[in-house]
Amino acid sequence: MSKAASELVLNADGSIYHCNIKPEHLADTIITVGDPNRVEKVSRHFDSIEHKASKREIVTHTGMLNGQRLTVISTGMGTDNIDIVFSELDALANINLETGQIKEDFRKLSFIRLGTSGALQGDIPVDSIVIGSHGLGLDGLLHYYVGSEAVMNKEVEDAFIKHVDWSPNKSRPYLVEASTSLLNKLASEQTIQGITATACGFYGPQGRHLRLQPNPADINERLTSFNHNGLRISNFEMETSAIYGLAAMMGHDALSVNAIVANRILGEFSTDSYKTVDAMIEYSLEKLTK
Template identity: 30%
Template structure:
């Protein structure tokens, strides 16, 4: 095999500019670097560990549990780089925290969508594995996100997400001067009929790579755009941030229950109090 042009075995990662001592086991993944502060405002403490290109990494604690956040930029190619390099330095739980467009009736701007699986309309994951390989969220992460949303009292939906490579043509929006890409006219309706909940640009690549590498991953996105009514408002970032942070704390508690019970997988029976 040819030699690597950038040696991925180096402790300090080429794109993220962080090493093994800079991140916790669980890392939240917003796209926009400006969302990092919206996430860390809920933590007890936070310290920046790296900033390079679109990638900004901060590590701290939430509910006394170590936690990190790394921004990924826009789209699956840059998100996949973050997953690759975080995995190399020891991260094992990844939660995308983003924004999306809701495409089902009854979804309001500001609601949260917890991804159970994703339609791989992006091309990045195709470079890793065959196109019929499923992009599935880890069930423990989904359970923790649902429990967090319930505990905090936020409106949420659980289901399938579509990840596209384009904000415009790939999500059924007109391009410059009203340009319409081939097949875009009925794209949202087809997804709606298939019970897909929302559209965004990173989740399916993150979930695919996490499954390939044996990591836990999930996603929680706020609804910025109601693609049925046309309403658009930047709302719900803080809710998604708080839910994801609490979910990491709940996952730590679930992991402790697994260790105590001597089992490898969390299940609802571990949380049931036995009366006799």
């Protein structure tokens, strides 16, 4: 079935609407970062760069490192942007943009998010690296896709909903998993694992109280105390659940690696978060390409 111009939107030069790149500009291994300025902090480690593009908050560099072709792309903040970037990158790989038809040969992609995050456990220090073995979606994105229940874990979700007394006014939390092969490749004694909780905002949805009071006020305590057969919530950020969920539904691999810049239990923020992010980038590139 071909796609109408309003559904699969292309720019005048044939590149895809928001990401602004063509299929030949996309590597099979893709590093996603939230901050557009972080793209260069990743690609400066590349041995060569073959293509650069940008549009809005989406900056893309594709190049080679240690004989491996990599694309690094910024998503901006939030799962709404993940929906855009992942849909467009999957289309670049798996839809013929000229005919709008899904290609017969599936092209599998690997996504590695290199992000920043706040720890939800007192024993996860600021400046450490956390890898999400699971993503806990408090954002609702995956419910907009038919069949998303197949990649979710109802048992853990039900236990979480009961434990935190989740309001029925909010979308149902969903639990999705990291790619095991990527997890095995990037995890080491230098990293900590746990459930990465994905919020739909930085302030109220992550229990921050400035002028407006979050609802519930003790959301962080409820998340911190959740433990399902030893599986606990390690950290809060704003993209991982959608990355894991969409990648799994599309047939791709995904892993979320996060530099811990805040500890929400201890009330601490990193004194040099850029150094922490750089260390996470160097660690991840080494594990990924060597």
